């Protein structure tokens with residue numbers, strides 16, 4: 836195979852081939868010699884559609900936290916959540932209103 840960009844030769848990544856084989860895919864990744872492309876060529880071993888295996892991102896565990904305003908226990912993916920969504924909206928509105936008042940006073 837030939838690279839689209841530089842027309843150099845592409846070579847297969849054997850490790851990638853072994854990696855996708857674990858997930859029931861045939862194929863692997865090909866790299867350009869000059870490093871300008873790397874393409875995944877995948878086919879399911881059973882002949883179904885082409886899907887790129889995920890590396891586990893987006894599957895972060897949710898944990899519980901207690902909202903500092905309404906004291907409700909909720910779930911979050913973030914590590915420093917202090918308020919539930921509802922309380923956050925209220926807080927932001929209050930801050931925006933306060934900023935608006937300060938601004939109104941300054942231009943009055």
Ligand SMILES: [Zn+2]
Nearest residue numbers: 838841867871
């Ligand atoms: Zn290239």
Ligand SMILES: [Zn+2]
Nearest residue numbers: 902905919922
């Ligand atoms: Zn709350």
